[in-house]
Amino acid sequence: MSVEQAPVQRADFDQVMVPNYSPAAFIPVRGEGSRVWDQSGRELIDFAGGIAVNALGHCHPALVKALTEQANTLWHVSNVFTNEPALRLAHKLVDATFAERAFFCNSGAEANEAAFKLARRVAHDRFGSEKHEIIATVNSFHGRTLFTVSVGGQPKYSDGFGPKITGISHVPYNDLEALKAQISDKTCAVVIEPIQGESGVVPADKAYLEGARKLCDAHNALLIFDEVQTGVGRTGSLYAYQHYGVTPDILTSAKSLGGGFPIGAMLTTTDLAKHLAVGTHGTTYGGNPLACAVACAVLDVVNTPETLAGIKAKHERFKARLEKIGQQSGLFTQVRGVGLLIGCVLSDAWKGKAKDILNAAEKEGVMVLQAGPDVVRFAPSLVVEDADIDEGLARFERAVAKLTQG
Numbered sequence: 001m002s003v004e005q006a007p008v009q010r011a012d013f014d015q016v017m018v019p020n021y022s023p024a025a026f027i028p029v030r031g032e033g034s035r036v037w038d039q040s041g042r043e044l045i046d047f048a049g050g051i052a053v054n055a056l057g058h059c060h061p062a063l064v065k066a067l068t069e070q071a072n073t074l075w076h077v078s079n080v081f082t083n084e085p086a087l088r089l090a091h092k093l094v095d096a097t098f099a100e101r102a103f104f105c106n107s108g109a110e111a112n113e114a115a116f117k118l119a120r121r122v123a124h125d126r127f128g129s130e131k132h133e134i135i136a137t138v139n140s141f142h143g144r145t146l147f148t149v150s151v152g153g154q155p156k157y158s159d160g161f162g163p164k165i166t167g168i169s170h171v172p173y174n175d176l177e178a179l180k181a182q183i184s185d186k187t188c189a190v191v192i193e194p195i196q197g198e199s200g201v202v203p204a205d206k207a208y209l210e211g212a213r214k215l216c217d218a219h220n221a222l223l224i225f226d227e228v229q230t231g232v233g234r235t236g237s238l239y240a241y242q243h244y245g246v247t248p249d250i251l252t253s254a255k256s257l258g259g260g261f262p263i264g265a266m267l268t269t270t271d272l273a274k275h276l277a278v279g280t281h282g283t284t285y286g287g288n289p290l291a292c293a294v295a296c297a298v299l300d301v302v303n304t305p306e307t308l309a310g311i312k313a314k315h316e317r318f319k320a321r322l323e324k325i326g327q328q329s330g331l332f333t334q335v336r337g338v339g340l341l342i343g344c345v346l347s348d349a350w351k352g353k354a355k356d357i358l359n360a361a362e363k364e365g366v367m368v369l370q371a372g373p374d375v376v377r378f379a380p381s382l383v384v385e386d387a388d389i390d391e392g393l394a395r396f397e398r399a400v401a402k403l404t405q406g
């Protein structure tokens with residue numbers, strides 16, 4: 001028996017929701033592949049991908065199947081028991097990466113929280129309490145819990161919430177000399193996004209990551225890669241560390257891992273994992289059968305040579321067209337990024353106006369993202385059809401033309 005639902009509108013948001021978001025004027029109600037429909041039945045092409053989450057677009061048949069089968073089998077048992085989907089997912093991640101152990105949680109912030117706690121615990125156990133300093137990079141983003149905003153270090157996210165977590169310093173991104181100057185025997189971990197996502201889609205230099213690896217080894221510090229945005233095929237490799245050929249000690253994954261179902265993971269080695277002994281850390285929902293069943297299905301589709309090669313080909317398709325749009329309109333000076341995490345860097349005349357471009361794009365029926373005020377970001381489905389790329393970029397081009405021609 002279906003119960004009649006009360007109608008709701010965008011205006012309700014301002015009545016009943018905490019005002020920490022400022023959502024678009026329309027409400028998406030249905031999605032299929034890379035297309036989304038709003039309440040009025042208007043169709044949009046989705047190049048936002050739920051902020052690099054909907055790795056296989058909307059309602060991918062393999063994910064719908066995994067979720068509904070699991071929904072009819074077992075939803076939740078807590079970590080008082082283990083469950084089959086969690087063990088299968090851990091096997092898949094261990095088989096596909098450097099890692100030997102997995103810890104599951106529900107978000108990117110929680111995965112990083114676990115990573116930072118593990119790094120501090122390892123240093124504490126092996127070297128004593130003095131060794132607890134974490135080095136992060138300027139303009140990094142690691143989530144919104146108090147520990148992760150403190151590590152992220154951006155005042156707009158971390159100020160005004162009382163005392164911050166201490167023992168954290170920040171060095172400029174892609175600056176090996178700065179890292180070398182800051183790292184010491186008190187450093188327990190260095191955390192880096194292989195591509196800075198939120199602050200502008202800035203890829204690391206290979207030499208930077210290689211140098212960071214060496215510095216960490218020289219100072220008994222752990223190298224943490226925050227792959228919450230870059231992981232699960234986004235770069236055309238399963239994880240960005242594989243693209244760069246630099247292996248971290250701890251890797252965090254979330255966003256695309258669940259393809260839209262909430263899940264996060266911290267991956268590490270057996271030797272490090274043993275420091276999170278029984279009772280040291282935990283979460284009620286982490287490793288929930290529903291989330292793990294869906295994530296298994298995501299990995300089965302993404303981690304194939306065809307899908308990964310497709311991501312690289314789609315990158316070229318996006319890049320070529322976007323560069324042309326940028327040149328013709330004078331809107332952006334550079335198209336950067338790897339795989340299907342692409343940033344268009346706005347020209348001086350358009351600096352600070354990424355939000356205006358998002359709004360113009362939405363009016364033409366294409367959803368894109370910003371990455372800070374100066375970069376328009378694309379994080380579409382990893383299996384977006386070429387026809388959808390072409391149609392979505394045609395809409396984007398129309399939006400840009402309208403904006404630049406007044």
Ligand SMILES: *Cc1c(COP(=O)(O)O)cnc(C)c1O
Nearest residue numbers: 107108109141142143197228229
């Ligand atoms: C999105 C993101 C996070 C936070 O993930 P949540 O699921 O929002 O907690 C952390 N790190 C990076 C690099 C991200 O892009």
